[in-house]
Amino acid sequence: DGGITQSPKYLFRKEGQNVTLSCEQNLNHDAMYWYRQDPGQGLRLIYYSQIVNDFQKGDIAEGYSVSREKKESFPLTVTSAQKNPTAFYLCASQRQNPSQTGGPGQPQHFGDGTRLSIL
């Protein structure tokens, strides 16, 4: 079945440690996204990528890094500079639209998330 796979489901980070969250999709989507969700709140965008080898910062990129070496993969690294990393992390993908201002609506599809906690 086509979909988005996030791993691991649960992750624990020690102080001063970098951790990497995996996101893989087999939907052949061009665009991929990372969001963070805190308890009782909406989603906030960390990074997104519209094409391989290119990505843009979202609203809360500080303390995070990403890479997009393959279309299928968009890993997120939570660095030690991120002082409050405990959250639910969600990866999403979307089929590319030919036009930024028009064209048919394309939904974003989400993985099941990774819950990151501090030890």
Add this chain to the structure above:
Amino acid sequence: DAKTTQPTSMDCAEGRAANLPCNHSTISGNEYVYWYRQIHSQGPQYIIHGLKNNETNEMASLIITEDRKSSTLILPHATLRDTAVYYCIVRYGGSQGNLIFGKGTKLSVKP
């Protein structure tokens, strides 16, 4: 992207239709209405989207008013597994940016 207004919570009896309203009075002509839901500790699940016409898929129906200022998501035969937070989002069709999730409606399906 336009803002949406949804009730904070709703109840529905199992087996009955669940009708979830959404107001989007400032929607512009090329903005679509999307519905997602999020079950606790899972990622948001895409349900349906539409521009002007009513839409139906295997999960739900979307009814958009003629002036496009409001819409209703209909789950025709709600089950206990439909208990979730439902989000109504309006967005340009060609947009590649982030989705803006509001507070949503907490739907509780009761036996």
